[in-house]
Amino acid sequence: MTLKLHDTLSSCTGAAGGDGPLRVYSCGPTVYDRIHVGNARPFVVAMTLRRHLIRQGRPVKVVINVTDVNDKIYAAARAAGIPSPDFAAEMTGAYIADTDRLGLGRPDVEPRVTGTMPAIIALIETLVESGHAYAADGDVYYAVASFPTYGALSRQRPDQLLEEGRVEVGDGKRSPLDFALWKARKPDEDAWWDSPWGPGRPGWHIECSAMAMAHLGERIDVHGGGLDLLFPHHENERAQSEGATGEPFVSSWLHNGMLRFSGEKMSKSVGNVARLADALDEWGAETLLLLFARAHYRSPMDYNDDTLAQARAAGDGLREALRALATAAGDGSGDAELTDEARRRAAAFDAALDNDLATPQALAELHQLAGAGNRALAAGAVSARAGDVVRASLLDRLEVLGLAGFGHSTAAPEDVRLLAQQRLEARAARDFARADMLRDEIAARGFAVRDAPDGFELVPTR
RNA sequence: GGCGACGUGGCCGAGUGGUUAGGCAGCGGCCUGCAAAGCCGCGUACACCAGUUCGAUUCUGGUCGUCGCCUCCA
Missing domain, CATH: 1.20.120 (Four Helix Bundle (Hemerythrin (Met), subunit A))
Structure with missing residues (x-):
């Protein structure tokens, strides 16, 4: 049996993985808030893949990162009046707890950006040395023009992107398309790291390249994430990783479709989100997992x-x-x-x-x-x-x-069994009014009573 | 505007050049004191328009529509 996966880059469905464990990296959350149901989809996809392979005894290694340094985290921590490292730690804990409740287990490795700093800095240095990146006033940028196939993954044309004129023009950028690998510390940022370019912190995209390579090697089999990460995030990751190694980075780019809420993508920026924890409270893990499983991962779903x-x-x-x-x-x-x-x-x-x-x-x-x-x-x-x-x-x-x-079936507690017994007797006495009343009473205690040839059966409601 | 994905019966959702996916809901029946659960039966759908073909939901071209990305975003 061969695993076949759809690869966004080639838009073909083909064999995934070779000898050895299937190496899977999936983009995890940026912990500036509790995660919503949409954020859970890539987690569910990656973990389902993992469980499928493990059940068959096929080796697999899944890495899902936690992005715990980011502009939004600084802002959210400031608003909450607590240091951003504390805020990020708290939200990371909430993310772990929320996804734990899905009951799919944990990825093999869950690296944090803050715990990967040496690897990130080393990767940036490699890119600077090889001419793919350049420093400017404490920032470091990736030179998009140095990567000939930039845009191939997301099917964007660099000249077209430039024409749009919507790309941010940074101070020291040589081209508007260039993106930050390292950002110099700003005065109000309370978490930073020393680097060859001065104090600062990593740009958004470099962390994933570094974490994937650190835990899975320079070439990985599967890279997952939401379709909305295709551009610019994955495009940039590809440019960074392949720029640094000169080799293909990912065999299968796996992108899951968006969750729709009221006809629109569920998104924090739109504001139409359902928190995963709330959804779990209301519907339970099984219904949520079934909802995901009922749709193909690449389809958008309501x-x-x-x-x-x-x-x-x-x-x-x-x-x-x-x-x-x-x-x-x-x-x-x-x-x-x-x-x-x-x-x-x-x-x-x-x-x-x-x-x-x-x-x-x-x-x-x-x-x-x-x-x-x-x-x-x-x-x-x-x-x-x-x-x-x-x-x-x-x-x-x-x-x-x-x-x-x-x-799993929940056995009925003694009081419910007693009521069911009484109902059985009432029925035998053809006192159906009493029997129906007892059925309601049993229902109020969370069980449905069913008549069976040899008496009754008690089934938990829900 | 550019790029991409997609349009299947009330809803969700597979699939195929000609023969029943499946689930949920609905209707009728069996069972039941009434139910519940289960079982049996019932819906000939594939956006639209052309074309290829003996024959298309499945192939080709076009039209319309929906969604996503192009900006932080799973």
Whole structure:
């Protein structure tokens, strides 16, 4: 099985990675605020890829950085009245905590800009020495004209960009297209580092080149991030990295589509954001993960109550199937057919993910298996043993998507069981008014009661 | 204006030159005291206009529309 990914540079879908661990770098957040749901998408994509490969025993190394020095951080810290390093540390902690709640685990390395300063400065020095960069009054700029294929990744033409005249003209810049690798310290900036060019801090793009190379080497397999980072961020990263090494930097540039909120991109600058933590509070990790998985990572996707409710409903179906399989006690006449289908669907799930992380299709395989299980179960044809096998195979793949929690069932507490028992008795006495009242009471305590041949079943609501 | 992505049934979302993706919602039925869950049945969609073809949702050209980037942005 070969992993194929779509590469933005070539706009082709092709084999990703060779021998050795798949080296994946994905642009993480700038921690000037709590992250929103859109910020979580590249994290989910990278971690899904990681989990998919790990489940199959294929080696992978995922690096997602944290940008903890930046203009916006200075500004936000100032507004909050605390030192910017403290502010950045606090927000970094919040980012870790928020993404932890998704239940996808952590990347292998999560480097901070502030912890990578020597590598960043060394990379800038290399670029200066090789003529790709020049110093000017304590700033250092990348000379875009020195990189012939600048614009190839984002399909921008340098002459066209210049014509637009929208690029910022810096004081010491030779060309308006040039961008800062190092920025001299400004008087009100309370975090800075010494460098050959004087005190200051790195520009936005150089950090990612340095961190990727520091942890994955000069050539990496996959570089991910939001489509909105394509230009200028990734274009500049490519120019820096390849300028420094003279070699191709990335085999597959992976760009995820934007989340749309009310028809527009969810973005802090637009102001239409839903914080990840709030979304998790309201909908839970599983519904959010399912929402992401239901759309291909490159497609734009709508984030709203309707799409979330649909994701939740789809999840409920899988949850039900798992619950039912756990209670299988049939004659086993359908075992062979069902376990065979489970094998086929599981393989198809893997193949779908190998095909440019086609999560909607992968999910469809699971839904089909769930349906097959329900049908066989309804026919009383599934033995307890086969039920377990199929259930385990379903959970095994759901785990890749972070959805193994669908298999957990909350046992009803004693008081709820007592109410259900009383309802059973009321029904036996044909006191249906009382039975319905007890059902409402049970519902108020978070459980749905279902009649079963041998009594009742209590299922947690949500 | 430049560059790019995309337009599939009520919604989400695969896919293919001629044969049912799947899910959710909806309707009818089975089951149930009523439900819930599950099962059975039901929708012939592919933006528009031309062209190629025996045949196009799938190929070609054009039109329209949506979104993104071109500026901090996942």
